[in-house]
Amino acid sequence: MKTYANWKGDMDEYLQVxxxxxxxxxxxxxxxxxxxxxxxxxxxxxxxxxxVGGRATYATLRKDSGRWYYAGHCFRGEVTQAAGA
Structure with missing residues (x-):
């Protein structure tokens, strides 16, 4: 599990989908x-x-079975990383 307390530096280097x-x-x-x-x-x-393709992507967390997971850079309201993000 990745914790906020251990996060140092760039979020994209710390978190993986x-x-x-x-x-x-x-x-x-x-x-x-x-x-x-x-x-x-x-x-x-x-x-x-x-x-991507004129649409904004956002750093995204998705919840599954009561736990949060990093989903990457997704379009608004989506939990699948946008191709090319």
């Missing part, structure tokens, strides 16, 4: 700025990471 993250990391995604998407099963950081 599929990594389980702790609640503190989920809280960071939720509170760093107003989220782009926030539902019971998804949190996306409010600032776009990049644009």
């Amino acid at each position: 599929g990594d389980e993250v702790d609640e503190e990391m989920a809280d960071h995604f939720l509170n760093v700025m107003p989220p782009a998407c926030w539902r019971s099963d998804i949190i996306q950081i409010g600032e776009p990471y990049s644009h």
